[in-house]
Amino acid sequence: MLIDVTVGAIQDQAAQAIVVNLFEGVTEPGGATGAVDAALGGQIRALIAGGDFRGKRNEVAVLYPHDALPAQRVILVGLGKAEKFSLDVARQAAGTAAAKARDLGVTHLHTIVHGAGIGGCDPEQAAQALVEGTLLALYRFEELKTQDLADRHLDALTLVEFDAERADALQTGARVGQAMAEGAMVARNLVNRPANVATPYHLAQQAEKIAAETGLDVQIIEEDELEEMGMHSFLSVSHGGGEPPCLIVLEHNAGRKDLPTVALVGKGITFDTGGISLKPSAKMELMKGDMGGAAAVIGAMQAVAQLELPLHVVGIVPATENMPDAHATKPGDVVFSLKGITIEIINTDAEGRLILADGITYADTFAPDAIIDIATLTGGRVVALGAHAAAVMGDAGLVARLQAAGEATRERVWELPLFEEYGEQLKSQVADVKNVGGREGSSITAGFFLSKFVCNDTPWCHIDIAGLDQSDKAAPYAPKGATGYGARLLVETLRRWDA
Numbered sequence: 168m169l170i171d172v173t174v175g176a177i178q179d180q181a182a183q184a185i186v187v188n189l190f191e192g193v194t195e196p197g198g199a200t201g202a203v204d205a206a207l208g209g210q211i212r213a214l215i216a217g218g219d220f221r222g223k224r225n226e227v228a229v230l231y232p233h234d235a236l237p238a239q240r241v242i243l244v245g246l247g248k249a250e251k252f253s254l255d256v257a258r259q260a261a262g263t264a265a266a267k268a269r270d271l272g273v274t275h276l277h278t279i280v281h282g283a284g285i286g287g288c289d290p291e292q293a294a295q296a297l298v299e300g301t302l303l304a305l306y307r308f309e310e311l312k313t314q315d316l317a318d319r320h321l322d323a324l325t326l327v328e329f330d331a332e333r334a335d336a337l338q339t340g341a342r343v344g345q346a347m348a349e350g351a352m353v354a355r356n357l358v359n360r361p362a363n364v365a366t367p368y369h370l371a372q373q374a375e376k377i378a379a380e381t382g383l384d385v386q387i388i389e390e391d392e393l394e395e396m397g398m399h400s401f402l403s404v405s406h407g408g409g410e411p412p413c414l415i416v417l418e419h420n421a422g423r424k425d426l427p428t429v430a431l432v433g434k435g436i437t438f439d440t441g442g443i444s445l446k447p448s449a450k451m452e453l454m455k456g457d458m459g460g461a462a463a464v465i466g467a468m469q470a471v472a473q474l475e476l477p478l479h480v481v482g483i484v485p486a487t488e489n490m491p492d493a494h495a496t497k498p499g500d501v502v503f504s505l506k507g508i509t510i511e512i513i514n515t516d517a518e519g520r521l522i523l524a525d526g527i528t529y530a531d532t533f534a535p536d537a538i539i540d541i542a543t544l545t546g547g548r549v550v551a552l553g554a555h556a557a558a559v560m561g562d563a564g565l566v567a568r569l570q571a572a573g574e575a576t577r578e579r580v581w582e583l584p585l586f587e588e589y590g591e592q593l594k595s596q597v598a599d600v601k602n603v604g605g606r607e608g609s610s611i612t613a614g615f616f617l618s619k620f621v622c623n624d625t626p627w628c629h630i631d632i633a634g635l636d637q638s639d640k641a642a643p644y645a646p647k648g649a650t651g652y653g654a655r656l657l658v659e660t661l662r663r664w665d666a
């Protein structure tokens with residue numbers, strides 16, 4: 168998508184469509200919307216007076232100015248109640264308007280920046296939200312369709328700003344928004360791709376492609392070498408699978424010892440059957456998304472590189488499928504992890520923590536100042552928090568950073584405790600630890616298990632995004648299917664690192 172900023176009045180744009188907005192309860196629109204209304208001889212006021220448009224969040228109306236304005240169409244989008252306005256409402260409004268414009272056949276859309284006027288938002292942040300909402304709403308996954316492909320595409324967006332002094336801020340915000348959204352769409356594509364396409368080596372190839380495009384360093388470590396390194400916890404998950412496993416390492420600002428180092432570790436289970444502890448078949452197809460954490464990390468790394476963040480960031484993805492066959496790990500098997508801790512594998516379906524354990528230990532190689540792992544880890548997360556917050560646990564400072572970034576991106580997180588008493592549930596008769604802690608507090612015991620594999624007391628935290636990787640409901644800037652959850656959250660956390 169081509170995105171630019173132009174200085175001028177929205178009502179003067181000779182455009183296929185212009186977008187203006189309205190808060191709920193406003194009867195006499197001011198600003199850009201007022202100017203358009205005046206040019207239209209009061210048509211917007213008439214819509215409001217007639218009760219046809221109330222300004223509810225994501226409400227949308229289309230007006231045809233004929234010759235009253237140079238634009239062919241006016242798209243009016245509701246922002247809801249002014250006191251409830253936020254950058255996410257702006258993101259949603261942008262998404263709603265863009266989707267409407269595309270469905271009408273508009274290929275180049277001109278819009279005001281929601282929130283930058285009476286909304287009172289910082290213009291840079293408002294422009295970022297606008298571009299994120301637009302790109303994320305227009306996302307479609309069609310690469311595996313040969314029929315019924317959509318024929319309407321919006322491919323250019325112009326941000327129209329009256330105040331010339333704000334143009335630079337809008338330009339910057341638009342650039343950030345584009346990097347954020349594209350990172351999230353990388354994650355969406357990887358999750359939407361089925362497991363016969365998005366294999367561990369597919370993830371590796373995608374990482375290599377992104378590295379070549381952005382200048383990230385990349386390393387793909389293959390099974391033989393992982394074996395020699397001692398990543399037996401990770402490899403125990405891949406034994407039953409036909410697809411070879413690999414460890415993907417992406418690095419931004421490699422070798423810059425002067426910069427803070429943050430390691431991101433993403434769960435890359437390209438398909439989770441449960442292994443010998445086989446899952447029931449209902450909804451098992453959703454387990455193609457069990458690399459949602461890996462997808463978030465890979466997408467975030469692309470954005471981190473594009474935004475040239477002043478940090479040394481390492482993305483680590485252990486990638487494998489979890490399948491049952493004659494070579495598969497059996498319940499009761501004991502493995503030696505990279506850290507040397509022995510693990511009794513009671514349930515082969517608790518595989519995410521087995522691959523992350525070695526991934527987290529491996530992160531120590533980079534002497535990180537912080538480690539953040541992200542994973543579709545537990546069904547308990549879905550039960551506890553539903554669709555509106557990821558679970559987060561670990562270092563209080565990191566949790567606070569993620570909470571702040573989660574509010575800004577609307578990829579919110581909610582903290583769970585890691586009290587040492589939970590450790591009792593992981594005691595094994597035969598090994599140092601077992602990989603499951605029972606039904607009670609299952610998201611917490613999973614996090615507790617991971618905490619054991621951190622080296623040198625490095626600040627660490629864990630984000631559980633189970634069930635958030637895909638949605639069966641469309642939202643204003645997220646069609647059904649993969650959400651990209653976590654990619655923007657990670658990037659925003661890193662963008663604010665110094666704050």
Ligand code: BES
Nearest residue numbers: 514516517543544545546547603633634
């Ligand atoms: N990938 C699943 C968790 C999951 C559940 C992701 C629902 C997305 C939606 C994970 O590997 C898993 O199977 N977890 C089990 C562990 C249990 C066997 C200890 C769980 O939480 O039920």
Ligand code: MN
Nearest residue numbers: 439516517518
């Ligand atoms: Mn599992």
Ligand code: ZN
Nearest residue numbers: 436439457519
């Ligand atoms: Zn899993």
